[in-house]
Amino acid sequence: AQSVTQPDARVTVSEGASLQLRCKYSYSGTPYLFWYVQYPRQGLQLLLKYYSGDPVVQGVNGFEAEFIKSNSSFHLRKASVHWSDSAVYFCAVSGSSNTNKVVFGTGTRLQVLP
Template sequence: AQSVTQPDARVTVSEGASLQLRCKYSYSGTPYLFWYVQYPRQGLQLLLKYYSGDPVVQGVNGFEAEFIKSNSSFHLRKASVHWSDSAVYFCAVNYGSSGNKLIFGIGTLLSVKP
């Protein structure tokens, strides 16, 4: 079955530190991949997306993600986090054949210590 795994339910980092949030998907083909962020009491906002081309894709607010097909991974990275980055981050895939619906991981709660 199609699925998205975010193995880290919670990540805590200090402000200014680097960040990696992990995401793995299960699918033999090439999926459409997304990272969304959810701030408290708000809807989801798109950080970045990937389908093809350069496997490192740049997003908003200094975020980037790398697609590694051999590992079925799409990890999110940021070189230096800010306290305002504290939020829940969701990895999602759209397999196309699923009819356009997004399948989300469980999410990773990022806490940035000042």
């Protein structure tokens, strides 16, 4: 069975600072990896996804993530955050052997200070 760990429940950064949100996954086969963002009282929106190929994937609004197989990680990064990036970020994994089961991490609440 797959699982996702997001070790940081809350992250606070100043506007303009760089950002890294950590995600580690567990899956024995080929993982499909995702980052989603949730704004207050809304559903989730996809930021980016990794299926195969280039381990660095670009997403919306300047976000990117790097798949490091040896470390089972898929950390999310942004070079310069904006106050509007304040939200909850979820990492998720599904896999080639059970693609209908998508497991989410516990989320990281990002607060960007002006």
